Amino acid sequence: MNSQQSTPSSTLPLLAIVISTFLSLIPNTVNASCSHEFSELVHQKNISYCKTLHTLDAEFGWKYQNFTNFITLEILFSAKLNKPEGWIAWGVNPGKRAEMTGTKALIGIKHPDTPLRADTYDITKEIVTGCHLLPSKISELQVSNLSMQYEGSNLYTMYARLVLPSDLYNITKLHHVWQVGYAVKGDQPLYHPTTLDNVDSTETIDLTSSVGHSTGQYWGFLRSVHGVLNIIGWGILLPSGIIIARYFRVFPFQWEPTWFYMHIACQLTGFLVGTAGWIIGLSLGHASRYYTFHTHRIFGIIIFTFSTIQMLAFRLKPKMTDDYRKYWNMYHHFLGYGLLVIIFINIFQGISILKGGKQWKWAYIGILAFFGAIVFGMEIFTWVRFFILKAKRNRSDKSKSGETTKQKSIRK
Missing domain, CATH: 1.20.120.1770 (Four Helix Bundle (Hemerythrin (Met), subunit A))
Known part of the structure; x- marks a missing residue:
């Protein structure tokens, strides 16, 4: 016995x-400060905050002003595209959580035969179930100065200024989503890979402190x-x-x-x-x-x-x-x-x-x-x-x- x-x-x-x-x-999921290269870009744009996102080697910088009925947001997003064509995306979701469905996205497209271009896209349930994703105006957002730039070493950035209505978006709990894909058809970004990095690219961020809480993490x-x-x-x-x-x-x-x-x-x-x-x-x-x-x-x-x-x-x-x-x-x-x-x-x-x-x-x-x-x-x-x-x-x-x-x- x-x-x-x-x-x-x-x-x-x-x-x-x-x-x-x-x-x-187990990989450390603590948010890291942004890279030296991205920090220089943020400084050039006179942007206040920046952080390294936890997937896809992406980085995010922003500057905001909070008014009574709206929020002005200036963003700089970067990711790498190491193939001849592809796309990078960043967006906000007015829903209850950070997820792809319902996201109001800014997508920049790289194609070998055309100049870099960026536009606004509305990620609806129909898109998730297989419908084509095409550029569309988003009535609830005011987007200006949207552009996509190549920064060298396969690094691409998107810059934009947004006006977010305060009744739909919370400055301390902003649901944002980012993504990278490698197939395009004209101005239509095709499906991204389904690796865990891709499906975990969501976060709820406090714009006042850069602290993020990610369901993906x-x-x-x-x-x-x-x-x-x-x-x-x-x-x-x-x-x-x-x-x-x-x-x-x-x-x-x-x-x-x-x-x-x-x-x-x-x-x-x-x-x-x-x-x-x-x-x-x-x-x-x-x-x-x-x-x-x-x-x-x-x-x-x-x-x-x-x-x-x-x-x-x-x-x-x-x-x-x-x-x-x-x-x-x-x-x-x-x-x-x-x-x-x-x-x-x-x-x-x-x-x-x-x-x-x-x-x-x-x-x-x-x-x-x-x-x-x-x-x-x-x-x-x-x-x-x-x-x-x-x-x-x-x-x-x-x-x-x-x-x-x-x-x-x-x-x-």
């Missing part, structure tokens, strides 16, 4: 270390937590439980019943941690109305379903005396190994979706290499010990056979 009580508790410090290690790899943090929990639960603890059952149950080591308690501790803890990450993933999928990562989602559902079935084995497995116990053991083992393959594939796919970068990727590759080294070493030890025991058994059998023959000859 002592081993049963100490094993789960002894895993807690290791689990805390692993969680803190992966959490340290919040969902980005949840995605990172989702990834960390799934890596630890499905990708570390479950394989650890399988290794324990493989090498410490019967051969080459027989730690009865300690192996069983260790196996349960790893599998149950991994299942609970992974399920927490899976639930966060479901909420993220429900919140993403305009994009879904179908393969990653399907694999996640398969992993949770089959892991649940594996967990039920603690209560529903047949007894040792049942005739079909050996067939159940085969099913349990093969399902577990197949589940591991899906888990590893889905974790790397999730890292790719998150764009966690080389840190996440190589951190988990290092963990898999560690597991691989353990399995490789244990397999070699298992087979070496097996052949040694087999050789001893053969010598023992030959010795017994010789003694039997000798005894028979003496009797004769």
Whole structure:
């Protein structure tokens, strides 16, 4: 009973270390000051504030005046276009939150055959569902001096002066959206990429202090937590439980019943941690109305379903005396190994979706290499010990056979 009580508790410090290690790899979402290059442009335009936005390497500068019935806003927006054609966009949303639908946008278009140009666009629900996005006047906004400029090194800026009605826009809670795309058709910007950077390019900003609160940053943090929990639960603890059952149950080591308690501790803890990450993933999928990562989602559902079935084995497995116990053991083992393959594939796919970068990727590759080294070493030890025991058994059998023959000859 002592081993049963100490094993789960002894895993807690290791689990805390692993969680803190992966959490340290979550990108910092604190707003940074604008770059030196953009600062010079802001100074040239005599603009008061500037900040680096949290996605798409975009930067935003502004100057405002607050009157009784309206707000005058002077903006400078910059982003990079590293392809022959494309577009950059910045806009404000008078709705209840910062999102693409309902945004009143300023879009600058780069095309190799025509000069740079910028115009106003109204992003309606029909546009989101597939209608063409064409220039349109926005009655509630007064836009003047709208222009797009090339600043060198693939950097493009948009400048404009706006008049915002105070009954629709709040100076301390202004919902603004920005975007970058790489396909145009005349004066029509086509769909932008659906990476997480693109879909998270929203923020609610306080123009008086440059503090921004972004739902994109919040969902980005949840995605990172989702990834960390799934890596630890499905990708570390479950394989650890399988290794324990493989090498410490019967051969080459027989730690009865300690192996069983260790196996349960790893599998149950991994299942609970992974399920927490899976639930966060479901909420993220429900919140993403305009994009879904179908393969990653399907694999996640398969992993949770089959892991649940594996967990039920603690209560529903047949007894040792049942005739079909050996067939159940085969099913349990093969399902577990197949589940591991899906888990590893889905974790790397999730890292790719998150764009966690080389840190996440190589951190988990290092963990898999560690597991691989353990399995490789244990397999070699298992087979070496097996052949040694087999050789001893053969010598023992030959010795017994010789003694039997000798005894028979003496009797004769």
